[in-house]
Amino acid sequence: MISQNCLHDALSYGKCFTGLGRPADYIPELARVNKHQLGVCIVSLDGEILKEGAYDRPFTIQSISKLVSLILALHDRGGEYLFQDKVGVEPTGDPFNSIIKLETRTRPFNPFINAGAITVASCIEGKDTEERFGRFLTYIRHLCNNDEIYLNENVYLSEKSTGDRNRALAYYLKASGILEGDVEECLDFYFRMCSVDVTALDIANLSAVLANHGTNPFTGENLIEPSCAKALRALMLTCGMYDGSGRFAMKVGFPAKSGVGGGIAAVVVDRMGIGVYGPALDEKGNSIGGIKILEYLAKKLDCSLF
Amino acid sequence: MISQNCLHDALSYGKCFTGLGRPADYIPELARVNKHQLGVCIVSLDGEILKEGAYDRPFTIQSISKLVSLILALHDRGGEYLFQDKVGVEPTGDPFNSIIKLETRTRPFNPFINAGAITVASCIEGKDTEERFGRFLTYIRHLCNNDEIYLNENVYLSEKSTGDRNRALAYYLKASGILEGDVEECLDFYFRMCSVDVTALDIANLSAVLANHGTNPFTGENLIEPSCAKALRALMLTCGMYDGSGRFAMKVGFPAKSGVGGGIAAVVVDRMGIGVYGPALDEKGNSIGGIKILEYLAKKLDCSLF
């Protein structure tokens, strides 16, 4: 399907661009990483795993966790309710942490901007944050085939203590009747889910499940409803790369979700899941080297949807 | 200067309009008042006091407290710092609780919209909320010539428990580096200062001090720096009636500050302070009967600035 050489070349190509970006700097834990790190991992649906570079380097999952929380919320509430009453499914031209449209439109535009993801987080069931986060952790371990996925306590505490912009979004949503339950509990869950440590390998496994219509390609266990996996792939394509999703669709052309920790989860349906890690970000908040690797692979493997 | 008859007529005129408005309804304490109440009180600088209607009916001061907190903050920090680094002095066409411009301009437009008033509140010195609110209470009692001004505990608790829109503003300001200190402490102070019970007479006394260049007309005690009183009068004229300030300047024409509790503090410089109370509000959040009383008086007393 794809040779180790090809993956090696993809990584080398990506490395040419890491100097042009910079790591997220809103918390010291993210700011002090080596921005030239780059890793990639491919999990094909026939069980082959290919890896290159810093594929096993842990990083915080950040916004990629929004995939997992959305699946949980869709399971708990159903798409009918969630996408009608709580959050839209439309891309927005605004940055991921923008608050402006909440004043004019009430409902967040989609589940991948922060306002939408916080809303979704408030819809996950559980008697308290502990229980909700426990469900999240159990679930993501299944999706990533890795029982060793844990919270990065330092990042979590940093996120929590500096997360005032997200707090503003959450209280605004509460005031508008969108966010359910207690705001600080919801935010506590949100900051935790963003602060889980993963590797490119973990992310590739998660993506492979999405590529395989929700079924773990190794165990055959169904982890996501096929229709839900399909909805997620569509959302990832239109909204997954923040306000750079349009360009990514044109240049790469398959569903992906990025996080400011430097990860990108990418899905080649019926073929493979790809995980990349590169903490140097472009001005939209997407991994600059990661995008270049995916561009390279999309061309070599001819796997753009377009 | 002005006869009791004239004031009586002003009140009667105002009463014709109370049916067109409605009380603030975001907390039950405000919603359940009799909207036809109307009162007015004039304190002239030569010490005469005229009163009509529900002039001694207590109501929560709400945004009129922004005058008092601004004076305290100007005293503690100076106008140079406050109006340069923290808050502008420009009217904005947006509603008083709007968050939109914070994303594009950072600094709140003026100290009378909620975002600006919360910022100002965070600049008042004191080792804790207790001390800050103690200073506020002592000071407003001096300004209003009334030692019996207290917190309305029920309104305070209601404001605090429903104040998520203000919380959103505060956390947004914190995230932008505008708001100083602890957000929840600042909000606690803010909710308290808005929940103080006053009467139209109290408000008239406060306004008389502003009309008298900062000096209490009865005691001769200087309570506000003259330059500060002048700055406040200018700000009241351009920004004091929310996004209805332009029309108020044209129709009435002197400095005023309204609150959603139904009060308006109005200043006829070198002549008198006026306090009105009427909880039926127009769509901008200003007392509808109160504005009509002031319109009537402005004409009768020929005291528009224009």
Add this chain to the structure above:
Amino acid sequence: MISQNCLHDALSYGKCFTGLGRPADYIPELARVNKHQLGVCIVSLDGEILKEGAYDRPFTIQSISKLVSLILALHDRGGEYLFQDKVGVEPTGDPFNSIIKLETRTRPFNPFINAGAITVASCIEGKDTEERFGRFLTYIRHLCNNDEIYLNENVYLSEKSTGDRNRALAYYLKASGILEGDVEECLDFYFRMCSVDVTALDIANLSAVLANHGTNPFTGENLIEPSCAKALRALMLTCGMYDGSGRFAMKVGFPAKSGVGGGIAAVVVDRMGIGVYGPALDEKGNSIGGIKILEYLAKKLDCSLF
């Protein structure tokens, strides 16, 4: 591949929804159509043509013409220049005729909102409007396999006389240095290209060329650069259905471009082009029956990209 029966059922299904929408009403020519009309046509890449309902009913192409003008502009100027300097490729959460983001971001977000399409129109070469529109007409006739495609003179004149919102966009773009050349000439071309009469069959033929990587499936003639056809398919998916593109991607899942005349051009890559016509629009400006037909076909033919 697909039976006539299946297409018949799709049409019947779509007919259930036409009552919920209404035709565009900004000009009388559009307002007075029978809103229950519905037609569909499929052109498969092996040359089969299936049609149902009002497939040969002429309607004005409106925004579907933006595909054609974009191809011409990309040919004349190249994607490097066009997508860098003139127009973005990102979806925007705003309505198709919004002007707000032009003040904060200068460049239109994408070529399918009106501001972007007017910009693109200004980049098509030709010594005057006549020549530019001549090129457009010749080209669309090739794409649609139909030499009988003409301007609808009445609609054109109506569009021109009522097009003040588009005029505002164009002059704003001119003032910002985005729009090239003469504004009124550009608008004249824009109004003409939107006022060309086509049928669902024409649109299906055009879509089949996009599905076939730019090559006419009947003649084998290459009409669009394959890379350009690919870019268009990506853009159609993220931005083609106005601010309803996200939901369409989730529910239907292939590239499409709608027009307020009631048409939708839809592309199932490597398989077929689909043209639908149904003038009853939803609140986003998309054919309500047309979307339902495409939803039905996407499910039956299993041709979502996701």
Add this chain to the structure above:
Amino acid sequence: MISQNCLHDALSYGKCFTGLGRPADYIPELARVNKHQLGVCIVSLDGEILKEGAYDRPFTIQSISKLVSLILALHDRGGEYLFQDKVGVEPTGDPFNSIIKLETRTRPFNPFINAGAITVASCIEGKDTEERFGRFLTYIRHLCNNDEIYLNENVYLSEKSTGDRNRALAYYLKASGILEGDVEECLDFYFRMCSVDVTALDIANLSAVLANHGTNPFTGENLIEPSCAKALRALMLTCGMYDGSGRFAMKVGFPAKSGVGGGIAAVVVDRMGIGVYGPALDEKGNSIGGIKILEYLAKKLDCSLF
């Protein structure tokens, strides 16, 4: 009332600041002036005229003409209609040429931002632009006591050929049903009225009429309805200095209207009219030296309203 020495000192003070600003540069005619020019003229209501510096240097009136056109439109249509249906009387925090709020609020916020002034211009009666501009010219000559006021043909042609941002506003207003009549004719009038040459002396005369409740202090002729003069003074205070009106009210404190040609018309009611000219503008578009002169005079003459 005021000595020549005092005025001389005011000018000297203002000169310290001209280096900090720069002339409007959107047309060459404005850009190429000597930015250190500064002049001031005072016309007191008892007929005294004091002048200093470049008081007789012609400059284009620009936005100060909005006073004159507003008086004409109020005369032709009445305030009831104009301020209800066509244009608001509220300050806006946006720049004078902003288009954003037209999309969310329809009616321009006030008659002194460009959108509002263009709307007002469309309400002036006259069978064609010639007649309307003839009325304007006759009227402004009366207001300025100067029969030699003419159109600056070069500036007019430049304004007309580069006025695409204003064209965008006008077509947007037409599309929203706000602007009356033919757009290009309205703009032609608007560009002409902005391109009239005046001096600081002319502007001082005009301001003196406003200070004198509408009556020419020399001839005793009533030129403006007193209630209209009053409405204008209120509007000038809240909206006359663009989005710098709040600061101007606080620092200077009387009604004024500026233009990007460098002029400011300032009104000290019952006392005097002041005209200043200084083409170096601050970032809001107001004469930087002119504001300083007015600040100086407000303090020396103790003529702030606050």
